[in-house]
Amino acid sequence: MRGCAFTGGLVLLSLALFVTCMGCHGRIGEPNDQDELMRPEEVISFDRLYQQNCSACHGENGSGGPALDLSNPTYQALVDDASLKRWITSGMPGTQMPAFGESAGGFLTEQQIDALVAGMRARWMFKKSAGVAMPSYLATIVGNAGHGEAIFQASCVSCHRQDKQKITNTSYLALVSDQSLRTIVIAGRPDLGQPDWEHVRPGQPLADQDVSDIVAYLHSLRSDTPGQPYPDESAKR
């Protein structure tokens, strides 16, 4: 009889376990696997494409990742469709953004890249009330490095002076292009609490010229031989 009670208990326990699993599984019914059954090049669900190709660097919901936060509405307002599509297809020169388009050796078809661009726009682009005109995405003016340094010293150094946020590091500068510097100066990283062009200087948004100057200044700091070991100590010696 004891064995009987034991078996009964075991059965009840396993049933309870299954019911718990059921809670995790969500629902009972026909499998929901339409996406998995498609050929990989036929998938055009934004969620799936983003999760498979972008999330590891740009963050699960477009924020919090090590690379640029795509869900930043300022960034979405800044960048044009053609550029976005070009960066995804062929990668972004001078940065670590790899090429995903079939034409450049990746796995994504043109339709899939369109779906990614459209999905980002639908999800993360909000029309902001037009206040001050935003600097343009692509640089149109030649920057003045001297003026850029002055702005940098006045407005950026308060944060970027410390070792922690140092952006004048030559290794860092070797891994970002002038365009990506320009993008981040304008759009900021709200997910990390870093300000955009409007808020970096209290009451005085950066003008297109200012942005170009800052980028020109940072460009002038680039080194021909970045990434040498122990740069600080060799400087001391």
Add this chain to the structure above:
Amino acid sequence: MRRLKVLYEWFDRRLQLGEPIKEMALHPVPNKTASWWYVFGSAAFVLLMLQIVTGILLALVYVPSAGQAWNSLNVLNHQLTLGWFLRAMHGWGSNFMVAVVLIHMAQVFLFGAYKFPRELTWVLGVFLLLMTLGMAFTGQVLRFDQDAYWGLGIGASIASRVPFVGNWAVHMMLGGPIIAGATLSRFFAFHVFVIPGMLLAFACLHVWMVLKLGINEWPMPGRIVRRATYAAEYHKLTKKDGRAFVPGAVWKDAFFSAAILAAVAVCAAVLGPYGPGGRPDPTIIQTAPKPDFFFLWLYAVLSYLPPSLETPFLLIAPALGIAGLVALPFCAGEGEKSWHRRPVAILMLTSIALAWSVLTHLGTFTPWSPKMTAWSGGSPVPVRYTHDASPLQRQGAIVFQSKQCRNCHSIAGVGGQRGPALDLVASRMTEDQLIRQVLQGGGNMPAYGKNLSPSEVTALVSFLETLHPANEPPAADASRNAAAVLVTPAHQ
């Protein structure tokens, strides 16, 4: 009531089945065998019945052609009422059947039930096990998805390694030089006619012998099996301390079988059917096929074996294993049955069970293989690692992703397990050691010196340097501190 009796008598007079069935039902079994330990055989038989019934229902819809098999399974999954449940019952029934057959075998081994006079019952049981595994493999092929396609590829390449007749064996197995429609027809015939027919006939013979020879008595230490005296002793035991099989022992079998069927149904409902996975199309390369769970151990073994040992293992080990199982009752047909006096048997069973579970477990997460999608899909480097990082360290985190370090090294539990997890790497390696490891590789790691620019290495290492617990400083090279102290005064 009277009419029923007349009807029964009319049939029984012609069929003559009443007496033998009554005799079978009422045959005495030793009291102690009316135990929960003796229910696995009947459960396996009931599962076989379940597989036959669900299999016939599936065959009403399934199309055994290379072009349509996959589609017909999706019709079952998505368009027919409860079609998914039918597929799930058949799939989970198969899993349970393999599991119950293995447990039954272990129990029979442990209880010494293979000894005289039940040698042939055991040998038939060994064949039944092989056929059950054969059903499992051929069934996996009929699913005809990516796993099936590549599983067949593995099967064919195993067959091709047989000396002299390898090519011919592959041709026989695939029904031609490639995996195609003929292959599926062939496996359909095996899965639906050949193996089940043999399985059913052998299983009936197996049960027949159990009924005729009597169920194995509960093993007692000191009760020795001898060919000369066993039959008389068993007869005496059932006389003195026995009960009728029905209803004395059968209710436990019935209850357990019902519980197993219920468990299959719950698994099927909750966990759903097996696949079909992606289309069986060899041009789709974004796939990592894996066998069903009962062959995962083999998958793990083959992954760990050095290439030179693969063929000997594949061709010799199964032959030895089967020969050993068949020879067992003839080598140890007499003597002690009790596990209290058979330490070697216990040791063998536990080692095999342990090895099997460890290998199966390893097969589920394949630590030997990089996860090829970890770099672009899946979770990013956790926010807590990069939120307060410097721009350079954040670039390092991107290098970590984009140069696919994560395919082999996990962070925060996500990523490959080919190399060590790097969550605490800075507390065990200094900056210099990290740079050297990245540039030159070592251990199992390839050298990345030619694939990374100096700034990428610097960024990557500066990111890796942050991976240490908050209350523990990163590993540092003491000589560098000393050098710094020596250098600084000279400059002042």
